[in-house]
Amino acid sequence: MIGRLNHVAIAVPDLDAAAKTYRDVLGAKVSAPQDEPDHGVTVIFVELDNTKIELLYPLGENSPIAGFLSKNASGGIHHVCYEVEDILAARDKLVKEGARILGDGEPKIGAHKKPVLFLHPKDFNGTLVELEQV
């Protein structure tokens, strides 16, 4: 059911420093910061040949990243995103298998303007999983 790894998202306590690390130390192609108010994050996209890294920094009052950073002061992997062809079919299969969908269970439009869902980390070995329809 799942296809390519679309991205790995890393929460970072200092977006400029993280961008510099990826650009200057690791030599990657790094985008300008982009605010995503609907998701409570500012994102920098790091383009790799085979996938993307998203550097996430809290935006606004109720950012889901703020709590994560309070527990992981130096940052850390926040979620992985797998591609699916049909997000509603994927959701229905997951629910049937007993997996929990976060939020109201309906896809939201994600940072790439495509429908996404998040799956409960306790059902996936402690990893927050995002599914994106491509």
Ligand code: CO
């Ligand atoms: Co993501």
